[in-house]
Amino acid sequence: MHIPDGFLNNGTAGSLMATAVAVVSFAISKVRSTFLEKVPILKMRLATFPDMGGGSETSLQSRLTKYGKEKIWRMATIGSLIFSSQMINFTIGDGTSGHLLGGVLAALILGPFEALLVMTAILSVQAFMFGDGGILALGANIFNMGIVGVLGGYYYFKFLTKSAKDLKKVFLKSAFVAAWLSVVFAAVAVSIEIAFSGTKSLSIVLPAMTLTHIAIGFMEGGITVGVLFVLMKKNYKLEVLDIKEEIYEK
């Protein structure tokens, strides 16, 4: 569902670009605060005359934590996994194909804001290197697949598992539903943007896009659950299963 250039008018593409930049910078600052720790370092200063405050003083310096190092590695590997999976188009009948978006998958493995950064990197590489999705429409694509797909998908999952007592029991089921919802809502967002640009009226685009992506969503859900199942079996650390709230407090 990468929107090429030309489907959206400049106003729509521009405002979505601005939204994407704002949300992605927010995500960067959010992620940075979880990756860094502040350590006091001792500084020695020369004693001067007149006295400029010589002696020793401590100042705070930010340092990448072990958690951060491990997380960067994990973001890079999951990013490459999702990029290569997005290349696999599967047929869903009547000459239509779909591919994984991987928003919910990334969000559950990495956490929502890290996943948004991963998705932004993937979409940018696709737009600049492979001509998949337009340059002017990059903001729209980040909005649809990053903000609606990743952040939205993560919060559908959170909503679905809110009242669950044993998260592991409902984990895969909720992941399936969240993945399906993320694709359908991303398709709805695409239709609204196309209609807003005056390319085609909403009453025509919305039903067509939604119906097609209801089918694609089932594949998305299936792949998401499959990958999560394998990772769980192999004891990979999934962010959503052992989320450490205190990391965000630091």
Added chain:
Amino acid sequence: MKNNKWSFVFIVSIAIGGFLSLFASSSPDGLEKVAEAQGFLDKGQQLFTSVMPEYQFPAAHGEIVGISIAGIAGTCIVFAILFLMGKLIFRFRKN
């Protein structure tokens, strides 16, 4: 080591990009299909020529190798960008 475990994921994604991508369906995807059926596909335009259009390595366009190379290259580029981004954005920083 924990990192080695995740490195395996990277190896798997190289395999997907290089090999499994050969079996990808070439039918238009959801949005393209709708655009085609509703007659606004021709509104799409390419503003500049990308390095590897349509996931094909230009020197081997239309060949199986072309898809493979593009898949592996893309996977490595995404990996490198995310890794460097992590290193650059989250490097040591004095307050």
